[in-house]
Amino acid sequence: MTETRQDGSAGGTSPATYLASVGTALPGEAVDNNTLAKTLGVNAEWIEVFIGTKTRHFARDLATGTVRWSLADLCAEAAGKALAAPGVDPQDIEFIVLGTATPDTLMPATVNHVADQLGLDQVPTFQLQSGCAGAVQALSVARSMIASGEYRTGLVIGGDVCSKHLDLQRDLTGAAPGDLVNFVLFGDGAGAAVLTDEPRGQRVALREVLNRFTGLGREPGQVIEWFGLADRHEDRQALREDYKAIEESVPVMAVEILWELLGELDWQAEDLDYLLPPQLSGRMTRLITEQLDVPTAREVSCVAETGNNGNALPFLQIEKLLEQMTDGQKALAVAIESSKWIKAGFALEKTS
């Protein structure tokens, strides 16, 4: 049965939001640490132990620099799977929201190429420029649109091609560790979900979404540059992180997000059947999960196999979650975008 949720107005309710299906896409074969270590001239065991990520996928052929899949290709593949799932009809899609930090071009927005590849037309499209919180932001926008009552079904997509900034053609012998580490941390991929105003397909209710900027006065923890004709020769590192700040802040923020979401939902930590922690790297995710300290919930992570592929991660986690989730079970996801310190998360509950 379709539920409603309180919308904050006097006694008012608005349609609840359900996740009907999910689809994901990872480009090409998995690249393991030995292959990467040999190419980069670094120690493979270091990647394994320090980063804790075992494999990742790249849309770009790192040896030749050839682009094999665009972001639009990956997003369309993931969305195509979500649209082909049982209980979903592509003709029902009334809007599309894409979250990404690495669009193919600034114009047209990649979301429109995705719509084109999917054969969707005459629908509103939105693209959110965002890093690790983008997928959650897309869920938030979609939930608000469905809650408005104006739309009943929408397609939410998240994806990134981080390899756009991984250039193996240049001489890396003098590269700073903070530059080299990007090659082993990141990967490419995309994910998508169909959201509806009634339980269909997977029948998973989207109970809560958190998306909040908390970076007032704080230096960015991560910066991804973009270069134009006038500044493309400037010697700036394209992708850089403040690892000290990330290591210090992200675990603390993750715990705050967990408890804030539980409070909003009036759930207890023991009520959680699954926990979807932030996916920075295999090792960082392990450390954060320990600090989240919800031993009764089963961890659902993917980063050790997929690499950090940004906005694809929550969908990859949801896909793994849905393989296990049974009626009445609850899951909570925590995501943090360290660029300008955005807190994000969401809660799911499988309805009967």
Next chain:
Amino acid sequence: MTISSTDGFTLEHFTHLVQDELGLPVTEGQLSTDFDELPDWDSLHLLKLVTALEPAAGRSVPVGRVLEARSLKEIYDLAVSG
């Protein structure tokens, strides 16, 4: 001049390696300083250090234990004694 050495890989060699590979102006006297107190130290430096250490020391380095080390001296000890 230092004294600790195994197979010729001395603390002096190690100090030069740290200076050259990491670009950190550390002195031999700072090798035992805790990483939290070492100016400009970043755990990412271990990527380059571990990679450079094995050929210099002439033996494989126990990476897991290196990551637990609290000072450059501890890493040197692991590199020469395993």
